[in-house]
Amino acid sequence: MPDAMQPTWSANHKSLPARVETGVRHVDHEKIERAVRMILEAIGEDPDREGLRDTPARVANMYEEIFAGLHQDPAEVLSARFHVEHEEIVLVKDITFYSACEHHLLPFYGMAHVAYLPAHKTVTGLSKLARLVDVVARQPQIQERMTNTIADILETELQAYGVMVVVEAEHLCMTMRGIKKPGSKTVTIATRGQFSDPHRAQDVLRLLKA
Template sequence: MSNQKKIEQAVYQLLEALGENPKREGLLDTPKRVAKMYQEIFSGLQENPKDQFTAVFSEGYEEVVLVKDIPFASMCEHHLLPFYGTAHVAYIPSQGRVTGLSKLARAVEIASKRPQLQERLTAQIADALQEALQPQGIFVMLAAEHMCMTMRGIKKPGSKTVTSAARGIYKEDKEARKEIIAMIHNKEK
């Protein structure tokens, strides 16, 4: 568990280092608020995404399972600025073993709640599902806007970074990968 007081002290010192007065009215409780916020947005450091796949059912189903447009937010470990977007998680069960659909979204949530790189986040989600279910194939795609590219540096709001991780059939079979990408991009009416 993170240390609330240490975070508060660090935020207080940061405000001072920026030339701000942490004792002025508007900033008095800022260190406490920021510490509480950081404990929430970095809560994934206390959990493992693969632990979400404890509910496994034998259904005899061996076709595509896709949960798409899962919103997520994370923090870029290089600048401690947010990046946010959507995740798409697909797998083809092996031996009919499926998991609860909400578990896929929960794994995304946990993996995103830590200092991250989008590339690592994508792989961690795929690896957690692989370890838990050993499916025939896994495909994870994330599309996100990074505030480190919007607020600073290049300053290009609206630009998206897309990453993917393919395992099993989706890594080996180009047609299967094309099919899942088409399913992800399909907008139902």
């Protein structure tokens, strides 16, 4: 019977998370569990000892959560639009985010600051900017691409006159391993439209310091 083909560890596979009720499951839990078990073996651990027995399943659940952004359309987040008598800078600062560096699959995390200059008196909800950051962050990333992706989506979706995104983050692959520089921050900036003009960009930077 095909049972003989099944690795024994899959027999006690955890029940599926709630999302499966919708019939959509983007993450192959069994594959992650197999891989994590192999990594544990490869580093010289015993994957069957009590403390590690549920680790592959836990890691699979965690990856589904922290990489959920891979299966969401970040542009859709901005579909809520409002008409306002306002074409001045909109800035949401100190948006906390957590991402994973795609080179080491270790966390990088920090703050994103997102500013745009609305066009045609059209804005999106303030919370949507934070949501956009979250979706883009929840995938294997590098900070530079994350910063530019957020800026591109805002520019394209809102047709904004200007966009500026500043991301400051600590990378665990720099602080807990490698060059080990605890507390060092990496800052990346992306500007579009009018904020590509350094004088206009200064307006945002002033607000950020305020």
